[in-house]
Amino acid sequence: MLFVGRLIPEKNVDLLLKSMPRNKSLGIIGDGPERDMLVRLSKELGINVTFKSGLSYEELIGLMKSAGTLILPSSREGFGIVALESLASGTPVITVNSKTNAAKDLVTNGKNGFIVDLNPKAIKSAILNIDKANMSKMAQSSVTDYNWDITANRILNVYRSLI
Numbered sequence: 001m002l003f004v005g006r007l008i009p010e011k012n013v014d015l016l017l018k019s020m021p022r023n024k025s026l027g028i029i030g031d032g033p034e035r036d037m038l039v040r041l042s043k044e045l046g047i048n049v050t051f052k053s054g055l056s057y058e059e060l061i062g063l064m065k066s067a068g069t070l071i072l073p074s075s076r077e078g079f080g081i082v083a084l085e086s087l088a089s090g091t092p093v094i095t096v097n098s099k100t101n102a103a104k105d106l107v108t109n110g111k112n113g114f115i116v117d118l119n120p121k122a123i124k125s126a127i128l129n130i131d132k133a134n135m136s137k138m139a140q141s142s143v144t145d146y147n148w149d150i151t152a153n154r155i156l157n158v159y160r161s162l163i
Contacts, residue, residue, distance in 0.1 A: 001025065001127060002067035002091075004060065004082045005074070007032030012073040012096070012118065014038065019073075019123035020047045026071075027063060029055060064089040069130045075118060076100040087112055087143045090136040094126045112139040 001020070005011050007030050017038065020026055025048040028038065035051065042049040055063070064070060070086035072095040077083075080103025083093045087106060093113035095103050107113040112135055114126035 002027045002029065002063060002070050002086075003072070004029040004064070004070065004086075005072070006030055007034040007038060009034065010074055010076040012075055014041055015118065015120055016071055016073045016123060017041050017045055017047065017049065019120040019127065020045070020049075021124060021127060022047065024048070024068075024127060025050070027052065027067070029053065029060060029063065061085065061089060064091050067091050068132050069094055069113065069127070071123065071127070072096075072103055073118065073123060074098075074101055074103065077103040079103070080106055083107070084143055084146055087139040088146070090132075090140045092130055092132055092135040092139050094123065094130065096123075106143065108138070108142060111135065112142045 001024055003013060003016055007013055028049060028051050031053040039051060064086050070091055070093045072083055072093060075098045083095060083103040083106050086093050093107050095101060095107055095115055096118040097104060097115050098118060104115050107115050109115045116122040116126045
């Protein structure tokens, strides 16, 4: 399992830690003001968590490709580039159903990941039900419209329409 993002309250990484099944491992990639508290909490819970930061883009994408799923429990998320990158890597995404979480718009529940309620029981259930082998192709195909060539052409067309 993998989380990537800034370690701040809105990301709800503490809930993710409380959701982790004992037989799973979690990589947390990022830094922020909650890091020390999250390290202590993971030790108190006795779960297998590795904290990393300062990775190159290539290292990050490599970790995404090898992860079973990316978990993004943010109650407030913009577009969700990390979710897009994960899906493009063939890794399903678990995210939460929140009005201020735009990343949920990238996930088709049960196809390329899961959209769950923001609570440990729902997140844990999704973790236990993720099936990367069957969701990987759907994850990749779900984001093909977001490649750079298509996006650049769309932006260019918007600019042309303003002339």
